[in-house]
Amino acid sequence: MTAEQLEPDARAELRTLPADLADSVARRLVAAELEEDPERAYAHARVARDLAARVGVVREAVGVAAYRVGKWAEALSELRAARRLTGRETYLPMMADSERALGRLDRALALVHGPEVATLGRAGQIELLIVESGIRRDQGRPEVAAIVLQVPELTDGRARPWSAALFYAYADALLDAGRTAEARDWFARAAGADTHGDTDAAERLQDLEGITVEDLDPSADDPDYEPDDADHEREDADHEREDADHEPEDADHEPEDADHEPEDPDHQPDGPGASDD
Numbered sequence: 001m002t003a004e005q006l007e008p009d010a011r012a013e014l015r016t017l018p019a020d021l022a023d024s025v026a027r028r029l030v031a032a033e034l035e036e037d038p039e040r041a042y043a044h045a046r047v048a049r050d051l052a053a054r055v056g057v058v059r060e061a062v063g064v065a066a067y068r069v070g071k072w073a074e075a076l077s078e079l080r081a082a083r084r085l086t087g088r089e090t091y092l093p094m095m096a097d098s099e100r101a102l103g104r105l106d107r108a109l110a111l112v113h114g115p116e117v118a119t120l121g122r123a124g125q126i127e128l129l130i131v132e133s134g135i136r137r138d139q140g141r142p143e144v145a146a147i148v149l150q151v152p153e154l155t156d157g158r159a160r161p162w163s164a165a166l167f168y169a170y171a172d173a174l175l176d177a178g179r180t181a182e183a184r185d186w187f188a189r190a191a192g193a194d195t196h197g198d199t200d201a202a203e204r205l206q207d208l209e210g211i212t213v214e215d216l217d218p219s220a221d222d223p224d225y226e227p228d229d230a231d232h233e234r235e236d237a238d239h240e241r242e243d244a245d246h247e248p249e250d251a252d253h254e255p256e257d258a259d260h261e262p263e264d265p266d267h268q269p270d271g272p273g274a275s276d277d
Helices: 008-016 019-034 038-051 056-068 072-086 092-101 105-112 115-119 122-138 142-148 163-176 180-193 201-215 229-263
Strands: none
Touching: 008 019, 008 056, 019 038, 019 056, 038 056, 056 072, 056 092, 072 092, 092 105, 092 122, 105 122, 115 122, 122 142, 122 163, 142 163, 163 180, 163 201, 180 201
């Protein structure tokens, strides 16, 4: 990988550094972006920070990498620093979600409803709504969590890069609210919209369908389950229907035997000692 792989805007922010240092930092940022393993990506970003802690794009990279490995406090610290250095509000959703992960729901909501939200694109605003929905679920208000996500983009039929995340979050809220059938439908929509496998919507859907089948069998989770009289009556009725289904089949075979009897009344079966004349 080379420094030239870094986005032009990011490279422009490195121009304050000596050329050799800028190239080294750029390579580390590229490595952090391309690395599939979150821990290794975080390690690359940390090296870049050690080399250039006063560059906003570097602090952003560290904040994002820290967020992806669940280092919530560090993610907040780095993203706040990046915000001061660059003036960008791009990572408000990650900051709000980090506050939520740390259990500071009031601070998270303050970010969600802050005036800076108006500067975000629609994708960023939807991300914040997804965070708010999670906060409402944490507060024990799943119905409100679902209402938060009832935006026009939920049902307008247009596919967007963030549609799968929106559908998935809505399904989660519905499931928490006890609306299982609706949740199943929205997990299915999320799975259909998730062309890159960013969510586990398909697995969640399979789990829900599996639970539904098991719930139909009262003995599935109860080894001591004993059928009641009504169950026995249903079983007896089933057996009677099965017997009735078989009776006509036997009746059909009886005339067949009768047809064969008159075929040769004088015929005697060949015995063991019979010989041909």
